[in-house]
Amino acid sequence: MYKHLFFDLDHTLWDFDRNSTESIFDLYDRFQLADRGVGSVVEFNRHFISINNRLWSDFYNNRLTHSDIRKYRFRMVMDAVGVSDHSVCDEMNEAYLQLLPRKPHLMESAVEALEYLKNRYALHIITNGFDEIQALKMASSGLTDYFQHVVTIQKAEAKKPEPRIFEFALEASGASLRESLMIGDNYEADVCGAQNAGMDVVYYNAASLPLEGPAPTYEIHHLKELIAIL
Structure with missing residues (x-):
């Protein structure tokens, strides 16, 4: 048939979740997020998964654009872990987009x-x-x-x-x-x-x-x- x-x-x-998690752990070290007030990479990744999934659902339903996802997701994650400093969010997103697709899982x-x-x-x-x-x-x-x-x-x-x-x-x-x-x-x-x-x-x-x-x-x-x- x-x-x-x-x-x-x-x-x-x-395997998006595994590849993304590895990328987030890499970013945590690269951008020294512990020194910026992000206490736990596990918590940071948990918020990232939740927020990223929610933003993609909004994208499917035409409530935001793909550019919005890239612009806001790390800002929203930093807010979720209680860090108001967004100075590296754009750079983190670019680094994430470089790391993520090169993961093999x-x-x-x-x-x-x-x-x-x-x-x-x-x-x-x-x-x-x-x-x-x-x-x-x-x-x-x-x-x-x-x-x-x-x-x-x-x-x-x-x-x-x-x-x-x-x-x-x-x-x-x-x-x-x-x-x-x-x-x-x-x-x-x-x-x-x-x-x-x-x-x-x-x-x-x-x-x-x-x-x-x-x-x-x-x-x-x-x-x-x-x-x-x-």
């Missing part, structure tokens, strides 16, 4: 699943990231050669969950809806977005979160489960 598989990148194949069993799928389906990426950053992530983690097309918000001039980015991906890959399957971890962006575009979808729900709306075509909790489905 399916001939084309469209994967999300961050949190689905590329993938989600558990990502390579095993891709090795199984690569000769059975045409594999593609649909991501809300930008060309250069996502290309670096894929190269650093050894993902590049698995995928025929990488659709970003720059190429599509649209973002998940907007139907247009899925339509653009279908056009770019020469795929039809009925032979296409989206695979992603974000219910709002990946599941609702694919459903709104009329595409079947696998919800990679590693944390076993309760569904927030209509059921996906498939739900998995581990990437290995793709082998049984496909």
Whole structure:
């Protein structure tokens, strides 16, 4: 039935949380944040994860821009840990964007699943990231050669969950809806977005979160489960 598989990148194949945490720990030392009043790198990272996730959700819902995320996230994290000095926030964000995409860690069993799928389906990426950053992530983690097309918000001039980015991906890959399957971890962006575009979808729900709306075509909790489905 399916001939084309469209994967999300961050949190689905590329282990954003682990790679981001390593980057934050690097920044904590590089910018001597302990001397600036940030008492705990663990607390700093916890606030970063929460704030970054919230800002990305606002981005999906058109409440702010991608530039806003980059401008405000470290300021908000510093405020959250009780530090009003924002003098290094812009520099920290630039350093984060240099460190993060060069981290190599993938989600558990990502390579095993891709090795199984690569000769059975045409594999593609649909991501809300930008060309250069996502290309670096894929190269650093050894993902590049698995995928025929990488659709970003720059190429599509649209973002998940907007139907247009899925339509653009279908056009770019020469795929039809009925032979296409989206695979992603974000219910709002990946599941609702694919459903709104009329595409079947696998919800990679590693944390076993309760569904927030209509059921996906498939739900998995581990990437290995793709082998049984496909």
